[in-house]
Amino acid sequence: MALNLGELSLAELRSRLACGLDLRTGPFRFLIRSRHEYVARGLATLYPDFPLQEGGFRDFHIRVDKVSGPRRWYRPQCNFWHDGHEPFKPLPADHAFPLLEWGMNWCIAGHAQHYLMLHAAVLERHGRAVILPGDPGAGKSTLTAALTLSGWRLLSDEITLIDRNDGLIVPLARPVSLKNQSIDIIRAAFPQAVIGDIALDTHKGTVAHLKPPRESVARMDEKARATHIVFPRWRADASAHLGHHSKADAFIHAATHGFNYSLLGRLGFELNAALIDTCDCWDFEYSRLEDALTVFEELVS
Amino acid sequence: MRPACGAFLHALREPAVMAGFDTQIWDHVIRQARAAGLLGRLGALASGFSERLPEAVWRHLEAALTLAEQQRRAVHWELGQLSRTLASIEGPVVLLKGAAYAAADLPPAAGRIFTDIDLLVPQAQLGTAELALRLDGWFTSAHDAYDLRYYREWMHELPPMRHIRRQTLLDLHHNILPETSRRKTQPALILAAALPLAEFPRFSIPEPADQVLHSATHLFHEGEWQHGLRDLADIDALLRAYGADAAFWPRLLARAATLNLGRPLYYALRYARHLLRTPIPEEAIATCPERSGSVSGAVMDALFLPAFASAHAECRAAFSGIASFLLYVRSHWLRMPVHLLIPHLLRKAFKPVE
Numbered sequence: 299m300a301l302n303l304g305e306l307s308l309a310e311l312r313s314r315l316a317c318g319l320d321l322r323t324g325p326f327r328f329l330i331r332s333r334h335e336y337v338a339r340g341l342a343t344l345y346p347d348f349p350l351q352e353g354g355f356r357d358f359h360i361r362v363d364k365v366s367g368p369r370r371w372y373r374p375q376c377n378f379w380h381d382g383h384e385p386f387k388p389l390p391a392d393h394a395f396p397l398l399e400w401g402m403n404w405c406i407a408g409h410a411q412h413y414l415m416l417h418a419a420v421l422e423r424h425g426r427a428v429i430l431p432g433d434p435g436a437g438k439s440t441l442t443a444a445l446t447l448s449g450w451r452l453l454s455d456e457i458t459l460i461d462r463n464d465g466l467i468v469p470l471a472r473p474v475s476l477k478n479q480s481i482d483i484i485r486a487a488f489p490q491a492v493i494g495d496i497a498l499d500t501h502k503g504t505v506a507h508l509k510p511p512r513e514s515v516a517r518m519d520e521k522a523r524a525t526h527i528v529f530p531r532w533r534a535d536a537s538a539h540l541g542h543h544s545k546a547d548a549f550i551h552a553a554t555h556g557f558n559y560s561l562l563g564r565l566g567f568e569l570n571a572a573l574i575d576t577c578d579c580w581d582f583e584y585s586r587l588e589d590a591l592t593v594f595e596e597l598v599s
Numbered sequence: 600m601r602p603a604c605g606a607f608l609h610a611l612r613e614p615a616v617m618a619g620f621d622t623q624i625w626d627h628v629i630r631q632a633r634a635a636g637l638l639g640r641l642g643a644l645a646s647g648f649s650e651r652l653p654e655a656v657w658r659h660l661e662a663a664l665t666l667a668e669q670q671r672r673a674v675h676w677e678l679g680q681l682s683r684t685l686a687s688i689e690g691p692v693v694l695l696k697g698a699a700y701a702a703a704d705l706p707p708a709a710g711r712i713f714t715d716i717d718l719l720v721p722q723a724q725l726g727t728a729e730l731a732l733r734l735d736g737w738f739t740s741a742h743d744a745y746d747l748r749y750y751r752e753w754m755h756e757l758p759p760m761r762h763i764r765r766q767t768l769l770d771l772h773h774n775i776l777p778e779t780s781r782r783k784t785q786p787a788l789i790l791a792a793a794l795p796l797a798e799f800p801r802f803s804i805p806e807p808a809d810q811v812l813h814s815a816t817h818l819f820h821e822g823e824w825q826h827g828l829r830d831l832a833d834i835d836a837l838l839r840a841y842g843a844d845a846a847f848w849p850r851l852l853a854r855a856a857t858l859n860l861g862r863p864l865y866y867a868l869r870y871a872r873h874l875l876r877t878p879i880p881e882e883a884i885a886t887c888p889e890r891s892g893s894v895s896g897a898v899m900d901a902l903f904l905p906a907f908a909s910a911h912a913e914c915r916a917a918f919s920g921i922a923s924f925l926l927y928v929r930s931h932w933l934r935m936p937v938h939l940l941i942p943h944l945l946r947k948a949f950k951p952v953e
C-alpha cells in the first residue's frame with residue numbers, strides 16, 4: 299500500500315531519512331538519506347503529497363548531510379552526495395534544503411538523457427500546457443508560482459521534460475523555487491501559499507520553495523501536450539501585453555537554453571522542431587500579477 | 600569479490616541474464632555500471648532485448664547510449680578538424696584506444712564513453728605536431744616548470760591539451776610507455792604496422808594485436824583504476840572479436856614478445872578470463888611470454904582483483920584501498936627509476952593544493 303510522505307510523523311520521517319526515504323517525483327525515484335533537521339522539515343512542508351515507495355529500482359541514491367571534520371562544528375557546512383560522489387562544493391549547513399533541491403535538479407539534468415530537457419517552467423490548464431522559458435530575472439518563477447496558486451496544474455518549475463517517444467510533457471510536480479523579492483510578492487498576493495524555510499545568502503540570493511498543490515502531485519503521472527511557449531518579462535509599470543515571438547527564434551532559444559539539445563543530436567532537433575511547430579509562441583510583458591493571470595487564462599480558454 | 604558485484608559481472612559475461620534481473624538487482628547493477636563507466640556498454644549489450652527490462656532501468660541504459668552516441672559524433676567531427684590541423688605531419692598519426700575504437704567502429708566502441716583523444720606520432724614529429732596543434736587553438740593547461748619537465752623529459756606524452764573553443768581534451772604521445780619506464784618497447788614498430796583509415800586518411804589505428812597490447816599496457820602501467828574494469832572490458836571486446844580467428848593468438852603472442860609487452864598481455868589475458876570469462880585458448884595463456892610465477896601471480900591477484908572492483912563502494916573490499924594505493928606505488932615504480940621517483944613523489948606530496 300503506497301503511503302504519502304505527509305502521512306508520516308516528523309519522527310517517522312526522520313528515522314526513514316536516516317536509512318533512506320524512497321520518494322517518487324514523476325518518473326524518478328530518489329532514495330534520500332539525511333540526518334539534517336532542515337531536510338526533514340523541508341520535505342515535511344513541501345512534499346507531503348508525494349508517494350513513498352519501497353524497494354526495487356531507485357533512479358538516484360542521494361544524501362545531504364553535514365560534512366565531517368572541523369567544518370561540522372565550526373561554521374558548519376553541508377554537502378550533497380550522489381551515490382557516494384560529491385558533485386558540489388560544501389555550502390553553509392543552513393542551506394541544506396535548497397542544496398537537496400539543486401542536487402535533485404542536477405541528478406535529472408545530468409542523467410535523464412532519455413528526455414529532451416528544456417530549462418523552462420511548464421504548467422497546464424484545460425488540457426493545454428504552457429512552457430515558460432526563463433532567462434534569469436525575467437520573473438519566470440514568480441509567474442509560475444502565481445499560476446500554480448491560481449488553479450493551474452504545475453508540471454515543472456526548472457526542467458521541462460519532453461518524452462522522446464510521443465513528444466508530450468512529463469510532469470515532475472516538484473516545489474517552485476522562489477528568489478529574493480518574489481518570496482514576499484507571492485506571500486502578499488496569496489496568503490494561503492505554503493512556503494518552506496528561507497535560506498539567506500545563497501549563490502542565488504535569498505531562496506525559498508513553494509509547496510506544489512495536492513492536485514498537481516496527484517496527477518504527476520499524467521503527461522500533457524504543449525500548446526504555447528510564452529517568454530515572460532517583468533517590467534515596472536508595464537501593462538500586460540502579448541506580442542508575437544518568431545518561431546525561428548523560439549527554436550533557437552529552446553535549443554541553446556536546453557540541458558541536452560545538442561547531446562540528443564538528430565532526435566533533439568526533431569523533438570524541438572515538433573514542439574515549436576505545435577506551439578503558439580508569444581512574448582509577454584507584465585508588471586501586475588493579476589493582469590498576468592487574466593491574460594494566461596484567456597490564452598488557454 | 601563480494602556477491603554484491605556478482606550480478607554486474609555476470610551481465611558483462613552473459614548479457615542475456617539481464618532479462619532475468621529483478622528491480623532489486625538492477626538497483627545495484629545500474630549504479631555499479633555507472634561508477635565503472637560501463638553503463639553504455641550494458642546498454643549496448645541489452646539493446647537487442649530492451650523490452651524485457653524494466654522501463655525505469657532501460658531509461659538509464661538508453662540515456663547512456665545516447666551520451667555515447669553523442670561522443671561518437673563529436674569524435675568523428677573532431678577528427679575531421681584534426682585532419683586539417685595535422686595535414687603537414689610526416690608519417691602516420693595513430694589514434695589510440697577510445698578514438699581508434701570510435702573512428703574505426705571497433706567492437707569496444709558500442710556504448711563507450713571517453714574523455715580524451717589519444718594520438719601517437721613519431722618522436723621526430725612531436726615538435727611539428729605540437730606547433731600545428733597550438734596554432735589551431737590547442738593549449739596545455741597551466742603547468743609549472745617542473746610539470747613541464749616531467750612531461751617533456753620523462754613521460755611518453757605531452758601535458759594534456761585542450762581546444763580553446765571546443766574544450767575537447769587531447770593527449771599527444773610519442774611512445775606508449777614513459778621514457779623513464781623500466782620496461783622499454785618500440786613505438787616505431789607500432790607506427791610502422793598501423794592501418795590507415797579509409798574515412799579519415801590522415802589517421803591510422805594500430806593493427807589488431809597492437810590494439811590489445813596497447814590497451815593492456817595502458818591498463819597495467821598507468822594505475823588509473825577507476826577505469827580499470829572498463830579498460831578490461833575493451834580488451835574483452837577486442838579479444839572476442841579478433842580471437843574468433845585462431846591465427847590471431849599466435850600472432851598476438853609473437854607481437855608481445857617483439858614489443859617486449861609480454862607481462863601486461865599476460866595480466867590482461869589472465870584477468871579478462873577470470874573476471875569477464877573472455878574465451879581465451881589455454882595454450883595462449885600457457886605460452887604467453889613473461890608469465891608470472893605462482894607466488895607473484897597470487898600477490899598480483901590480491902592487488903588487481905580488488906582494484907578492478909574499486910569503482911563503486913558496494914564492490915570495494917576492506918583492503919581495496921590498500922590495494923589501490925599499492926598499485927599506485929607500483930605504477931610509479933614502473934614509470935621511473937628510484938633516483939627520479941623519490942624526489943618526484945616528495946615534490947607531489949608537498950606541493951600546495953591549487
